[in-house]
Amino acid sequence: MVGKRALSRQSLPEIIANDLRERILSGEMAEGEAIRQEALAEEYDVSRMPVREALKRLNAEGLIQWANNRGGSVTKHSLDEIGEIFDLRILIEVDLFRRAIPLMTPAHFAECDAILEQMEESYDRDDVARWGILNHEYHSALYSSVGRSLTKELLDRINVQSERYVRMHLSVMKQREPAKQEHRQLLDCARAGQTEEACALLSAHIERTKDQLLQMVAAKRATGDGA
Amino acid sequence: MVGKRALSRQSLPEIIANDLRERILSGEMAEGEAIRQEALAEEYDVSRMPVREALKRLNAEGLIQWANNRGGSVTKHSLDEIGEIFDLRILIEVDLFRRAIPLMTPAHFAECDAILEQMEESYDRDDVARWGILNHEYHSALYSSVGRSLTKELLDRINVQSERYVRMHLSVMKQREPAKQEHRQLLDCARAGQTEEACALLSAHIERTKDQLLQMVAAKRATGDGA
DNA sequence: TAATAGGTAATTGTATCCAAAATTCACCGC
DNA sequence: GCGGTGAATTTTGGATACAATTACCTATTA
Structure with missing residues (x-):
């Protein structure tokens, strides 16, 4: 912004x-x-x-x-459109991540680490609101080593859309352990310079979020409102 | 008034x-x-x-x-930002094309062919304005088999940005033959179902446009930088 | 002579007012 | 009883008037 x-x-x-x-x-x-x-x-x-x-x-x-x-x-998005939003996130975030990894310095890794710690702390306190904010911060921190301001601006716009559904997701999400582990692995791979592995993990991470979330929204729409 | x-x-x-x-x-x-x-x-x-x-x-x-x-x-974009705009085009257009190719029917190919013919006609008449419009139409036609309305909307926004510079480009572009051939090859590959080859061609096509254009804008700004 | 402060002019932001378009309800005709 | 047309109400869109903020220019002082 x-x-x-x-x-x-x-x-x-x-x-x-x-x-x-x-x-x-x-x-x-x-x-x-x-x-x-x-x-x-x-x-x-x-x-x-x-x-x-x-x-x-x-x-x-x-x-x-x-x-x-x-x-x-x-705005009301169809299930297809919600899926599309997350596909766009994968496309753009992975591209950013791939460009960012070779440029990451110890300072960048330290920043990510710090956010991760706060996230894990918010897990324990079950503070989903804070978790959501930190999640966004963490993803941004992953790409902070690369400029690409226009791309980031675009990503922010897409993230505003996705956040609507991620928030619903968080409030009812049971298993947060996988996401926790994925976030750590992501950073470890990046630190080891394993660019493609890290990108694959990021892609899978967002993909998994998307799948869980689509399931949840579908269930909610089937039961909840007739629209 | x-x-x-x-x-x-x-x-x-x-x-x-x-x-x-x-x-x-x-x-x-x-x-x-x-x-x-x-x-x-x-x-x-x-x-x-x-x-x-x-x-x-x-x-x-x-x-x-x-x-x-x-x-x-x-808005005035830096050279880096102009490059970024085209990188975004590559990212999104290739993704769309990859999804679109398996869904393309003879009707879609016919539509692309029709636009291509008009484009080649506008080459000969040196009608750059019409060429620009048809170029955009052609690229859109390549993805018409796939839904992805949100992605297309995003792409349109990016294209508005790129169009500022493509227009300068067209008016002084000398060699249009490569673009002409690339457009044909693109379609041939897609028709043959060679998805990855077609995507690689599209990527190279936009990349080449970007390189030419960056050179031109850099030269223009170096000379008449006062503006 | 240069720098700072104050004042004025220009431009943007907000509110109130009026007009135009759309939806809804009622009445009339079939 | 049902459907269509017209008017009235509601809601948005646009214009004008006014307030606030900013930038530039000038004058004064160090």
């Missing part, structure tokens, strides 16, 4: 977009839920204008869909 | 965004050029509101950069 640390001077659309994004990602705003500008404006106690800009932004991010004069709704 | 064309069913921001996008892609708005909302609003004879929405959209597409209260400017 663009690093504007002065968040005191954040514009209203920015603030609202961030909050709405969080509400969508957390599932507070359900898939397919209709969005009315005025209701949101009243809720945030601002005019409809900054709300409109925030909605436009989220629309560009793909989190909500907008019809011309017909209002908007929270 | 300005002739209001078919704005009937299209929203104003949409129209303005499309026009601005075209102006940026065509080079009419140069890299790094500052953008003032009011000037554009006056030019299009509308208020600043739809202009702002259009600018927001282009910002999300990465064509312009926006600072908080500081105005915006047309």
